[in-house]
Amino acid sequence: MWDLSHASVCNNRKRVAFQWISKFVIYSTIYVQCSSTVQMTVDPPSNVQIKDLGNLGILEIMWQPPASMNNTSKCTARYELTHQVVNEERWKSVRTKYQTYKEAFDLGKNVVIKIRTYLKGPCTEENEVWSEWVEIRYPVPLQGTPESKVTNFKCINDKYETLKCEWNAGALGNKSNYELQYWQEGMSQKKTCTHYMTLNEINTGCDFGSEEFELFSDLFICITGNPGMNLIRSSYFIFQLQNIGKPGIPENLTASMTPSDDLVLDWKEPKGKIPAHCLQYEIQFKDQINIWQTVAQQRENTYSFKRSTTSNTCVRVRGKANKYCSDDGYWSEWSSEMCWKELTTYLELKWLYCVVAVIIILTGLCIATSMYTVRKRRQWSKKLQCKAKELVYEIDPGHNIKC
Structure with a gap:
């Protein structure tokens, strides 16, 4: 019994000693790695500059490597930039090995950009180290009063063919009016709207007419004041045309019956430049309650109703760009209504006309x-009368017979 207890105590001591040795090795390794990492430092990029390229929102950020890079030529340097995404609340982070970076910004707000250096290689014992952030602010010159800015700005790419933008005017002086400028990649320089929509002689919209724009490419718009007039606070907008598209109305909505007595709706794609595979449709119906209800959203241009659910029902369809071709967009106007009751009446009248036609034909035949x-009876009657008169003549030859 004593031998077993003694062996157990020895095993516990060995286990505890092994645990302490293991901890010592692990902590020593971590300490060495941390010490080597801490000893290596890197400076942030130097001489950071921001340049406005004059394209209503495109800024170019340029910088130089940190001064300490002269002693770390064997290491690879990369740079990380972070900034707020246009029209969103989130921030975007980009890593690059180059010393220039272009991005779209909302010039109606102060632009804030952060940048730092990443270093990795033999000089850091293959550990990645980084510098502190450097924050650069690009102050946008704000002119005019905030009340002079436009409000409720909205653009619609109608049928993906014509672009129109509208807005509400702010508080303007007697010698002020709005001017819309726009630019898209591929243009040599920014352009100015040539066809304005006005209200009380104030520009409140722009019809771009036959101007052609590229889908899936940022369009930059600035609404500012006319040159030489009182200053107006500028408003900047950036969007892509496929995200503000409004398809035409689905055409030729028709209905037909299947052998199983179901009602099948069918329609044609709306006119315009939007491809058929980019469309989705919403189908609505209403019954005796007279409240429209959505029954389906789908990409096909046909839909089947069960007759039991379509008694006295009207249906309609509209279209919109689907998520595979657009981040957003507008629904088209509703198609003309197709009513099941009217369709049933039409079919009943059709059969009624057929029955009436058959009756008329049979009546005519009768x-x-x-x-x-x-007519035949009359002819036979005359013949019988003549025969009777001939018999009378034979009996009485003096009787005059006229047939």
């Missing part, structure tokens, strides 16, 4: 047959 029968 009348013709009756007239033919009556």
Whole structure:
């Protein structure tokens, strides 16, 4: 019994000693790695500059490597930039080995960009180290009063063919009016709207007419004041045309019956430049309650109803760009209504016309047959009368016979 207890105590001591040795090795390794990492430092990029390229929102950020890079030529340097995404609340982070970076910004707000250096290689014992952030602010010159800015700015790419933008005017002086400028990649320089929509002689919209724009490419718009007039606070907008598209109305909505007595709706794609595979459709119906209800959203241009659910029902369809071709967009106007009750009445009238036609034909045949029968009877009657008169003549030759 004593031997077993002694062996157990020895094993516990060995286990505890092994645990302490293991901890010592692990902590020593971590300490060495941390010490080597801490000893290596890197400076942030130097001489950071921001340049406005004059394209209503495109800024170019340029910088130089940190001064300490002269002693770390064997290491690879990369740079990380972070900034707020246009029209969103989130921030975007980009890593690059180059010393220039272009991005779109909302110039109606102060632009804030952060940048730092990443270093990795033999000089850091293959550990990645980084510098502190450097924050650069690009102050946008704000002119005019905030009340002079436009409000409720909205653009619609109608049928993906014509672009129109509208807005509400702010508080303007007697010698002020709005001017819309726009630019898209591929243009040599920014352009100015040539066809304005006005209200009380104030520009409140722009019809771009036959101007052609590229889908899936940022369009930059600035609404500012006319040169030489009182200053107006500028407003900047950036969007892509496929995200503001409004398809045409689905055409030729028709209905047909299947052998199983179901109602099948069918329609044609709306006119315009939007491809058929980029469309989705919403189908609505209403019954005796007279409240429209959505029954389906789908990409096909046909839909089947069960007759039991379509008694006295009207349906309609509209279209919109689907998520595979657009981040957003507008629904088209509703198609003309197709009503099941009207369709049933039409079918009943069709059968009624057929029955009436058959009755008229049969009636005509009966009348013709009756007239033919009556005529034949008259002919036979005359023949019988003549035969009777001939018999009388034979009996009485002096009797005059006229047939």
